[in-house]
Amino acid sequence: MKWIAALQEQSGGVPGVLSEVVATADSLIGGDREREVLAEARSxxxxxxxxxxxQLPPDGHVESIEQAAASALSAPKLHRYSYRSGSANSDVDDAEERLGVKLPPLWRRYLTSPSLFSAGWLASGEFVAIYPPKDIVDVTNAYYEWVPRNGAVMVAGGAGGSEWLQLDTVAGDDSPVVLLSSGGQGWEDTIIQTDSIDEFVSLIEAHRFQFAFDDRMHYEPRR
Structure with a gap:
């Protein structure tokens, strides 16, 4: 066994060690193929x-979930990533009201899909957290309390808590996904990550998204 998926009917905080998760999970799925285990868990x-x-170490020779939970393999570093069920449209409506802008329809569609990437380490080596509607509001409004608003909303974050992925709500579905680092203010301080929302979602779902830091790729919105 190489992979274990722990399902919880109510999403909690950051997953703990494997032994704790096994003890509290509503159901467990184990297998050798990551995609198969994940697909069943999402369904x-x-x-x-x-x-x-x-993800269990390749030299662990784990044959059962119980064996994995009871062994020294129960370390936090075994957790790779989490998926969550999609948000209700009413939650997105509430977020838009509090933000004072409409999210791009394509992003609403991803947020309200049956399941979506929540947070964790991708195969590319990057850590990404996709914000639920409430967190989009909280992070965006907190940052732009001191910085002039430009139609941006923060929809995801990186590992350090000082980098955010943004969408341009004025551009709507034509918005690229851009990176803003702490201290940045306007679009001139952002760097394009993907040319479209669909491209970003595809890379996240394939676990292949990578942050780009090329200063030549600043976003210049068309107004």
Whole structure:
């Protein structure tokens, strides 16, 4: 066994060590193929639920979930990433009201899909957290309390808590996904990550997204 998915009917905080998760999970799925384990776990997610994926060391010779949970393999570093069930449209409506702008329809579609990437380490080596509607509001409004608003919303973050992925709500579905680092203010301080929302979602779902820091790729919105 190489992968374990732990399903919880109500998403909680950051997943703990594997032994704790096994003890509290509503159901568990184990297998050798990551994609197969993840696909089954996503298909079984219920509204408000979450599945956490754990990768076991290749030399662990684990034959059962119980064996993995009881062994020294129960380390936090085994957690790779989590998926969550999609948000309700009413949650997105509430977020838009509090933000004072409309999210691009393509991003709404991803947020409200049956399941979506929540947070964790991608195969590319990057850590990404996709914000639920409430967090989009909280992070965006907190940052732009001191910085002039330009139609941007923060929809995801990186590992250090000082980098955010943004969308241009004025451009709507034509918005690229751009990176803003702490201290940045306007679009001139952002760097394009993908040319489209669809491209970003595809890379996240394939676990292949990578942050780009090329200063030649600044976003210049068309107004």
């Amino acid at each position: 079984r997610l219920t509204p408000g639920g979450m599945c956490s994926m754990y």
